[in-house]
Amino acid sequence: MSSAKNFSFFVLVARNLQNRPYRNIAMVLSFAIIAGTLFSAQYLAGGARQSLETGMDMMGADILVVPDKYAAASQAVILTGEISTFFFNDTGFEKISQIPGVAKASPEIYIATLYGQACCAGPVQIIAIDPGSDFTIATWLKENPGVTMGKDDIIVGSAISGDIGSDLLFYGHTFHIVGRLARTGMGLDMAVFTRIEDAYTMANESGVKAVRKLTIPPGMVSAVLVRVEPGTSPAGISDEIKQRVPGTKTMTPNGLLSTISGQLGAITSLLYGSTIAVTLISIPLLGSISAMVAHEKKKEIAILHALGATKSFIVRLMMAESFSLASLGALTGIGIAVLILVGFQDFIAFTLRIPFTIPSPLMIVAYAGSALLLSIVIGGIASLYPAYLINHSEPYETMRKGES
Amino acid sequence: MITVNSVTKTFGEGTSEIRAVDTVDLEVQPGEFIIIMGRSGSGKSTLLGMLAGLIRPTAGTIRIKGLDINTLNDNQIAELRSQEIGFVFQFSGLIPTVTALENVLIPTLFCPNGPGNRETALGLLKQVGVADRADAYPGTLSSGEMKRVAIARALINKPSLLIADEPTGDLDIATESEIMALFRQLNSEGITIIMVTHNPDLIPCATRTYRMSQGRLKREPDSPSCPGEQRTRDENTDLR
DSSP: OOOSSSOOHHHHHHHHHHTOHHHHHHHHHHHHHHHHHHHHHHHHHHHHHHHHHHHHHHHOOSEEEEEGGGHHHHHHHHHTOOOOOBOEETHHHHHHHTSTTEEEEEEEEEEEOOOSSTTOSOSOEEEEEOTTTOOSHHHHHHHSTTOOOOTTEEEEOTTSOSOTTOEEEETTEEEEEEEEOOOOSSGGGGEEEEEHHHHHHHHHHHHHHSSSOOOOOTTEESEEEEEEOTTOOHHHHHHHHHHHSTTEEEEOHHHHHHHHHHHHHHHHHHHHHHHHHHHHHHHHHHHHHHHHHHHHHHHHHHHHHHTTOOHHHHHHHHHHHHHHHHHHHHHHHHHHHHHHHHHTHHHHHHHHTOOOOOOOHHHHHHHHHHHHHHHHHHHHHHTHHHHHHHHTSOHHHHHHSSOO | OEEEEEEEEEESOGGGOEEEEEEEEEEEOTTOEEEEEEOTTSSHHHHHHHHTTSSOOSEEEEEETTEEGGGSOHHHHHHHHHHHEEEEOSSOOOOTTSOHHHHHHHHHHHOTTSSOOHHHHHHHHHHTTOGGGTTOOGGGSOHHHHHHHHHHHHHTTOOSEEEEESTTTTSOHHHHHHHHHHHHHHHHTTOEEEEEOSOGGGGGGOSEEEEEETTEEEEEOOOSOOTTHHHHHHTOTTOO
16 A cells, blocks of 8 residues: 555545544544444443452352342442441351351451541441451461451451551551451452451440440351352352341342342443443434535546546545544544543542452453444444545546636 | 547436547547547547546447457446556646645555655645645645646646546646646656647647537647747746
């Protein structure tokens, strides 16, 4: 396509684009909106999915058992970090541990801290674990061998303020940060993990040290995390738990995923719907601009024909201009979308009430690639009309109709 | 060089059929300067379009350097045009988005192994007297300057045939004389020229003159002097 004559096909394309700024800006903006919207939809859906997978992986549980009437609250604790305190009788825990197929069961106590008070660092979800049976923090501790969780030590979620080695005050009790979990984008990022016995100590002291006493009913826990034996169906164990321990609700990672997927589905439907709407609105706009371009360029194209250009050269020229505009527009749209989505990711996740973490670079490239591809396909469609006109025009007659 | 045999071109069908060119015969030898006169709508531009392979004849044959262009496909005709034919349009026909120099270089895109390059383009712009406007866009050029750039562009691939459709139609007398002097110079260097014009004053520039009327071509008598001849001899010393 290029000639070694200091003037090439690409220079001609570039000059044509540079010197028709207004028309081209309109096309670039259209492509930017299409690509930016599609990229945003994929990015948000992918980020939510990745967040859930990371968070569930970190919890390491196959089943989460919670009091039936606090199912929504416990789901909110895990997914979106809405703090809550609730309990059910841990006699259930004993029964759950004994169900055949249950490999491990570990109780947890969920405590919402006070905020706006001198006694407390802020509104966080304390999750008290049993170090003897826990497999959530235990897994993390195995991966971080230099860290131990002793008396009054806490491991904090990624969104909790405070450096490792510093102290945090909850209900007037001082805790010492010894570790920080990786970001999941879920409610776990706003949780503080401590030992159950330290939680009891904190509760006992709260009557004196805090503005409001915390009561943890003896022998009661908030949730039980269950890991099933290999080859055992979590669904079957869930049914067994519900049968043996009435008043419980079981949640599985897949169940949570489908819950979120439903929630996410509405959002992604909205986003993908927006993409389709934007595309549909843009097509007439792009069609009008393309028609203008076609008529405007008919004479130029006839001149190129007369100078020796083949029809395939002209079609390549039109396609190259269209693809360049589509690519430029798509990259602009994707770039702006990335800036907005990364810059305001917490705000967006909070507003949409979805767990969210930045998708992997590979996924971002894939989303950007598909948005770019869509724009290029639309660009190709937009250049069909000019290409049709070119192949059905009488170049010499066109050329003679007025001055260029 | 060119043999036109009973060429006819009609537009439309039935009662609305227009016979733009009617059974035209023409033989052009290498190095000739042919002028075709005629009123608007007489069919002369259609004939030029057919000679350049831009319009397919309805009947008859056109041979350029022995090749029957009716038998060539679009790409072969385009290749022939890019290598053998330089075209100067009635209007400048410059591409507005590229500079004068780049306009001259455009035909090199279609003839990548041809002789044209940046240096020859600059040389041609100098030859036609607009070297100082090489980086100017067409919108900033005068009509005369645009026409000169268009002539330089027609010559970039060193064609053996130059086809010009009323190249001086919109120019003042002085510029017209300069352009004609340039054409004479190019013709004296061996380029065959076929030019359409309304202006009878240009007839003497030609080796043969024809008049076209209602699609028919008829030879005109020769005439002794050509505008710009004096200028060619005295002033255009930098012409090749």
